Amino acid sequence: MDHTEQGQIRAGAGDALAKAFEMVATPAIFGVGGWLVDGRLGTFPLVTVVLVFVVFGYQVWAFVRSYSASMDEALHSRRSGYGAPFSQESGRP
DSSP, X not given: OOHHHHHHHHHHHHHXXXXXXXXXXXXXXXXXXXXXXXXXXXXXXXXXXXXXHHHHHHHHHHHHHHHHHHHHHHHHHHHHTSOSOOOTTTSOO
């Protein structure tokens, strides 16, 4: 394994760790904010639960959208490397 492959693996691991932290930390921050609002309003679990689920749902939606876009881009770049389509007349690509 050369240095470029190692760099790509490390970059991928770092991206995955950042995404995992984002998926946990963002709903937790909004949950704490909801808990503070619930304390003021006296509706303990309502705002906290709603905020956590809405933010987590958004995080999942954004992750799926980003992953889908990157897979579409990878497919497009892979297909562009195939070259010219097969020709019936010449019998060669």
